[in-house]
Amino acid sequence: MRSDRSQSAPTGLKIAAAAGLAFLHLPILLIFVYAFTTEEKSYQWPPPGFTTQWFAVTWGRADVWQALGLSVQVAAISTGIALVLGTLCAAAVSQTRFFGREAISLLVILPIALPGIITGIALRSAFSLAEIPFSFWTIVLGHATFCVVVVYNNAVARFRRTSGSLIEASMDLGADGFQTFRHVILPNIGTALLAGGMLAFALSFDEVIVTTFTAGQQQTLPIWMLEELVRPRQRPVTNVVAMVVVLATLLPILAAYYLTREGDQIAGAGK
Amino acid sequence: MTPAVAFQKTSRHFGAVRAVDAVDLEIKPGEFFAMLGPSGSGKTTCLRLIAGFEQPTSGSISIFGERAEGVPPYRRNVNTVFQDYALFPHLNVLDNVAYGLMVKGVGKDERHRAAEDALKLVQLPGYGGRKPSQLSGGQRQRVALARALVNKPKVLLLDEPLGALDLKLRESMQEELKQLQKALGITFVFVTHDQGEALSMADRVAVFNDGRIMQVGAPEEIYQRPASRFVADFVGSSNVLPPDFVQRYAGQHRWGSLRPEQIRVRSDTSGDGVAARVVSRHYLGAATKLSLDANGLRLHATLPSGTAVPEDGAHVMLTFNRDQLHLMEEQA
Numbered sequence: 166m167r168s169d170r171s172q173s174a175p176t177g178l179k180i181a182a183a184a185g186l187a188f189l190h191l192p193i194l195l196i197f198v199y200a201f202t203t204e205e206k207s208y209q210w211p212p213p214g215f216t217t218q219w220f221a222v223t224w225g226r227a228d229v230w231q232a233l234g235l236s237v238q239v240a241a242i243s244t245g246i247a248l249v250l251g252t253l254c255a256a257a258v259s260q261t262r263f264f265g266r267e268a269i270s271l272l273v274i275l276p277i278a279l280p281g282i283i284t285g286i287a288l289r290s291a292f293s294l295a296e297i298p299f300s301f302w303t304i305v306l307g308h309a310t311f312c313v314v315v316v317y318n319n320a321v322a323r324f325r326r327t328s329g330s331l332i333e334a335s336m337d338l339g340a341d342g343f344q345t346f347r348h349v350i351l352p353n354i355g356t357a358l359l360a361g362g363m364l365a366f367a368l369s370f371d372e373v374i375v376t377t378f379t380a381g382q383q384q385t386l387p388i389w390m391l392e393e394l395v396r397p398r399q400r401p402v403t404n405v406v407a408m409v410v411v412l413a414t415l416l417p418i419l420a421a422y423y424l425t426r427e428g429d430q431i432a433g434a435g436k
Numbered sequence: 437m438t439p440a441v442a443f444q445k446t447s448r449h450f451g452a453v454r455a456v457d458a459v460d461l462e463i464k465p466g467e468f469f470a471m472l473g474p475s476g477s478g479k480t481t482c483l484r485l486i487a488g489f490e491q492p493t494s495g496s497i498s499i500f501g502e503r504a505e506g507v508p509p510y511r512r513n514v515n516t517v518f519q520d521y522a523l524f525p526h527l528n529v530l531d532n533v534a535y536g537l538m539v540k541g542v543g544k545d546e547r548h549r550a551a552e553d554a555l556k557l558v559q560l561p562g563y564g565g566r567k568p569s570q571l572s573g574g575q576r577q578r579v580a581l582a583r584a585l586v587n588k589p590k591v592l593l594l595d596e597p598l599g600a601l602d603l604k605l606r607e608s609m610q611e612e613l614k615q616l617q618k619a620l621g622i623t624f625v626f627v628t629h630d631q632g633e634a635l636s637m638a639d640r641v642a643v644f645n646d647g648r649i650m651q652v653g654a655p656e657e658i659y660q661r662p663a664s665r666f667v668a669d670f671v672g673s674s675n676v677l678p679p680d681f682v683q684r685y686a687g688q689h690r691w692g693s694l695r696p697e698q699i700r701v702r703s704d705t706s707g708d709g710v711a712a713r714v715v716s717r718h719y720l721g722a723a724t725k726l727s728l729d730a731n732g733l734r735l736h737a738t739l740p741s742g743t744a745v746p747e748d749g750a751h752v753m754l755t756f757n758r759d760q761l762h763l764m765e766e767q768a
Contacts, residue, residue, distance in 0.1 A: 333489055334522035336509040338536035338587065348539065352526040 193411065200404035208400070219401040229406060232389035239301070239385060240369035243308035244316075247365045248358060250309075251316030256350075259324035260332070270321075277314040284310055285378030292379065299381030307379035308372055312365035319361030323354045360421040367414050386410070438501040440465045440591055440623040441486055446495035448481050455481040457647035458495065463591075463625060465500075468617050470634035471627045473644030474670065479627045482644070483593050486625065487516050500590055510539075515584035516593040519600070521576045523568035529555070529579050530564030536587040554582035557616070574605045581613075585620070594626045598633065610637055631671045635659060643667050660695070664766040668693040675699070675735050682763065691764045698760045699737035701726065702753040703746055709753035714746050730754065 174182075200219060202212035223229055257263075258270050276284055288307050297303060331353070335345040373387045380388065386406070393403045443461040447454065456478045463469045471479035484490040485497055488509035497504045499514060515536070523532050530551050531538070537547035548564075555561055558578035568576060577597060584592055597613075598606045614637055617624045628634050634641045635655040642652045643666075651663040662668035665676050674693040682692035705711065712730035723738045724745050737754065739745055746752050 328520060328522060330518050330520055330522040331524060333487075333509070334516070334518055334524070335535070335539075336489075337487060337514075337516045338539065338583065339510045340535075340539040341508075341510050344539045348535070349524060 196404050196407050196411075200401055200408050202401055205398060205400050219399070219405045222399060223402045223405040226402060228384075228389065229402070232384045232386045233406075235301070235383055236370055236386040239304050239308055240366045242305050243312045243369045244362050244365045246305070246309045247312035247316040248362050251313045251361065252320050252354070252358060254313070255317050255320035255324050259321050260329060273317050274314055276310040281311075281372070281374035282378075285375045288375065289378040299379060301383060303379045303381070304376055304383065304385065307375040308369040311372075311375070312369055315365045315368060316358065316361035319357045319364075320354055323357035327353045356424045360424050363417045363421040367418055370410075370414065437465065439463060439498075440467065440500060441625065442498045443482070443485075444496045444498075446485065446497055447493045448478075448485060448490055449493045454647045456485065456492075459647075459649055461642065461649060461652070463623060464640075465623055466621050468614065468624045468637060468639045469626065470638035470641045471625065471644060472629070472631060472634040472641050472671070474629060477644035478647035479629075479642075479644045480595060481647075483516075483595055483625065483627050486591065487514055487593055488512050513587075513590045514593060515587050515589040515591075516595065517577075517580045517584050517597045519595045519597070521568075521580040523576055523579055523583070525568055527568075528564065529560070529566050529568065529571070532568065532579060533564075533583045533586050535583060550586055551582070554586040555579075557585065558582045559612075573600055574609065577601065577609065581616075585622075589622065591623045591625060594624060596627055596629070598628075598630075606633075613637065635671070641671075643671060645670070661762050662693050662764060664764055665691055665693075668764065673736060677761070678733070681733060682761065685758060686761050686763060688763060691766050693762045693764060694735075694756060694760065696725065696736040696738045697723075697740075698756050699735065700755045701728075701737055701739060701746065702755065703744070703750065705751050705753050707753065709755045712752055712754050714748055714750045714752060716748060717745060728752070728754065 198212065199208055201215045201217065202209070203214035203216050204212060254269075254273055258266055258273075285307070288303070288310070292299065292303055327350075331349055332345055335349045336342075340348060371387050372385070373391065376385050376388055384392070390403050390406065393400075439462040441461070441463040443459045446456060446459050446461075448456040459478075459482065461482075471482055473479045481490060485492060486499065486504075488504065488507060488511075492505060499512065504512065524535065527535065530548055533551035533554050534542075534547040537550055542550070552561070552564060555563060558581050560575060560578050560582070563571070563575070563579070568579065571579065577600075580597075594613075598609050601609060610633060613624070613626075626634075626638065635658070638655060640652060640654055641658050643650045643658060645666050651658060651667045653661075658667065658671050662671060662674060668674040668676050674695055677692040677694060679689045679691055683689045686692065702709065710730050712728040712735065715727040715729050715734075717727075718725040720738075721741070723740050726737045726739065726745070728735045728737060735754070
């Protein structure tokens with residue numbers, strides 16, 4: 166008997182599944198709990214008391230706002246670059262045939278397969294070689310390398326599902342290139358771009374490794390958190406920030422998931 | 437009279453592949469023209485050359501007297517019904533049909549009215565609000581037709597439009613397309629690999645093979661008087677007769693053809709005729725088709741139902757009217 170759906174799973178399997186899920190998600194809850202602890206020097210379990218004072222403290226800290234602002238800007242611009250380049254590249258690879266097409270497809274995807282540390286070192290040496298000072302824009306470039314992949318993967322999957330004759334039909338009916346893009350291509354790949362863009366944003370937002378190598382004095386939010394962990398004062402502030410970030414990113418990711426679940430999966434989400 | 441479409445020594449080569457090779461062709465205004473041929477014979481490339489999706493490697497194309505080389509598809513007064521229909525999945529039927537008018541800047545009310553009229557023309561009134569995914573294959577086909585016709589093209593191109601439909605639907609669509617073409621008076625250029633479809637629908641047929649036109653003519657002409665072995669063979673199972681055989685009966689050393697229904701089969705083996713043996717029989721309803729072996733030459737004959745059909749393996753005598761043995765232009 167292959168699949169009797171009404172039959173329930175064995176108790177052992179249920180426990181194993183519950184344990185697996187608990188292992189994945191309990192630590193996140195722990196982060197939330199420590200955001201309310203009264204102990205500020207170490208993570209003590211059980212928390213000696215609960216307070217909401219850290220929310221006010223966090224609100225008042227200028228370094229938090231600075232790091233958050235930088236991260237949002239970097240993520241937004243990297244995603245913007247990725248949306249343009251990724252879409253153009255996906256269109257070229259899926260709509261036309263040319264020599265080396267498969268190779269280009271592979272080369273575009275490679276940055277996400279490479280360990281971040283390799284990308285980071287490579288970019289750092291390239292920037293030094295070209296005597297480009299580390300700045301906001303070097304961080305953006307570093308993030309764009311993997312953001313492009315996410316958008317590309319989503320767009321290419323959608324392009325493949327979209328019949329090429331739609332574009333010909335549009336031209337045949339009198340639409341020029343721009344009108345065809347606006348009225349036929351964009352509506353058909355729109356949700357894929359939205360999903361790809363959200364993922365790209367999320368990836369950029371919590372990127373540490375590549376950022377470490379391509380940033381100058383700037384601190385993005387994840388880098389700020391790392392530094393904060395080794396300081397003894399006001400530790401729960403980090404937890405408050407973490408909690409807000411988790412809640413703020415969860416919603417877009419869920420939305421992206423629901424937008425693309427019919428058909429193509431969110432490729433490259435594993436970085 | 438200016439031809440609707442004219443090809444002059446038109447070629448389209450893809451690298452070493454000569455998809456269309458020095459084709460000369462004139463399609464008359466108001467004509468129902470079929471391009472018939474096996475896949476890869478160049479008929480679809482010819483259609484794409486007229487639509488503007490392909491540009492000729494050499495030679496020229498004109499549409500109603502205007503040179504079309506270098507003119508993009510969106511500046512040609514020509515519309516296409518695609519093989520896979522290519523309906524826009526994100527638009528409803530009404531907006532699909534109105535698309536051509538929308539990109540030309542026609543106002544919403546006016547274009548929706550025109551689209552509604554076009555839907556009536558293809559007998560889908562009231563279907564405007566549906567999405568293409570909610571339609572059957574035959575309905576999608578009609579929407580594709582309406583979407584093309586709403587632009588009032590001078591030439592309508594149809595790429596294997598009936599290929600995806602089942603037999604019964606195909607037959608009724610053939611009838612409908614033919615009537616629509618008559619009523620509208622638009623030049624229809626129709627690509628198909630189905631010889632029955634080409635012969636029954638078209639005013640004239642061009643038979644393609646290897647990027648060239650083998651023969652152009654009215655269906656009766658193509659059927660009765662094929663110019664070459666390829667045409668005889670492809671357009672409806674004519675018996676192709678080798679030069680030696682033809683020499684014996686018509687006195688000329690040329691390739692010949694003979695329609696299966698023009699062969700008479702006699703069980704009495706005495707007297708004049710071509711001796712043959714029955715290899716197999718196929719009952720077709722209105723007729724029975726016999727496969728025959730005449731001393732190594734494979735022949736087909738159709739017997740109308742009601743006549744006596746010889747057994748498999750029986751020895752028979754074949755006779756035919758010598759006037760009906762058609763000598764082909766192709767040299768021996």
